Amino acid sequence: MKFLAVIASLAATxxxxxxxxxxxxxxxxxxxxxxTVEVTKPARAFLLVEATPSVEVAIVIGLVxxxxxxxxxxxxxxxxxIGYTLYYGPYNPQYDSIVPPxxxxxxxxxxxQVPTQFGSGDExxxxxxxxxxxxxxxxxxxxxxxxxxxxxxx
Ligand SMILES: *[C@@H]1O[C@H](CO)[C@@H](O)[C@H](O)[C@H]1NC(C)=O
Ligand SMILES: *[C@@H]1O[C@H](CO)[C@@H](O)[C@H](O)[C@H]1NC(C)=O
Ligand SMILES: *[C@@H]1O[C@H](CO)[C@@H](O)[C@H](O)[C@H]1NC(C)=O
Ligand SMILES: *[C@@H]1O[C@H](CO)[C@@H](O)[C@H](O)[C@H]1NC(C)=O
Ligand SMILES: *[C@@H]1O[C@H](CO)[C@@H](O)[C@H](O)[C@H]1NC(C)=O
Numbered sequence: 001m002k003f004l005a006v007i008a009s010l011a012a013t014x015x016x017x018x019x020x021x022x023x024x025x026x027x028x029x030x031x032x033x034x035x036t037v038e039v040t041k042p043a044r045a046f047l048l049v050e051a052t053p054s055v056e057v058a059i060v061i062g063l064v065x066x067x068x069x070x071x072x073x074x075x076x077x078x079x080x081x082i083g084y085t086l087y088y089g090p091y092n093p094q095y096d097s098i099v100p101p102x103x104x105x106x107x108x109x110x111x112x113q114v115p116t117q118f119g120s121g122d123e124x125x126x127x128x129x130x131x132x133x134x135x136x137x138x139x140x141x142x143x144x145x146x147x148x149x150x151x152x153x154x
Contacts, residue, residue, distance in 0.1 A: 018130065018143075019041055019128060019145070021037060021039060021148070022037075023035055023037055024038075028151070029114045029124075030114065031117070032113065032114060032116050033114045037086075037109070037111075037126065037128070039091065039107060040105050040107040041056075043105040052134045053135045054134050054135065055135060055140075056090070056092065058088065059090075060087070060128070061086045061088070061128050062083050062129065063082075063083050063114065063118075066125055069122065070123060078125060078146050078148050079146055082129060083124075086112035086113065087110050091130065093105075093106035094106050114153070121153065121154075122152070123150060124152075124153060125151075126151055128147060130144070130145050130147075
């Protein structure tokens, strides 16, 4: 039984929570800057498998100023306010066609622009709201997640 429990916990660590966000920035952006948001979906080939297969419906990319210039503030709740909408629409992650293969999970790049309303020193949260359908034997259920990463406006 102990053995099974260890296997189960190892398996659990391989089940990714959902999409991940990377940007072409070093964590600092300026108003008006165009940058790439790379949204990656876990894939079976990488042992980063979602608990159930999913069908992508849409994503929304937002940028919001964090309260108290601190995205760790207890007053900050991304699900209440994603701020400026930088992109909304389909999400269609694909393996890239790089030769030789670079062994990346499927992803899609979005080019977005930092709104000029932000000011120097602002701490902002770049979020990707993902709406998907988790496909289970009994039917589909809604999968909604809002991962985000902090950025600093210079
Ligand atoms: C997607 O964006 C990342 C980060 O900027 C970059 O490394 C990668 O080459 C881009 N992929 C494509 C297909 O443009
Ligand atoms: C990021 O790069 C910009 C200029 O390219 C620089 O001013 C800034 O200090 C860098 N930020 C970090 C966190 O390295
Ligand atoms: C960002 O992209 C927009 C639309 O493509 C373009 O008009 C603008 O000049 C770009 N801004 C910068 C700073 O490159
Ligand atoms: C916010 O929390 C993260 C992770 O705990 C930490 O790395 C980061 O330095 C914190 N940022 C601020 C502004 O406190
Ligand atoms: C954030 O807001 C959502 C929606 O209003 C709520 O369900 C959730 O409990 C809040 N989370 C925290 C940590 O307050």
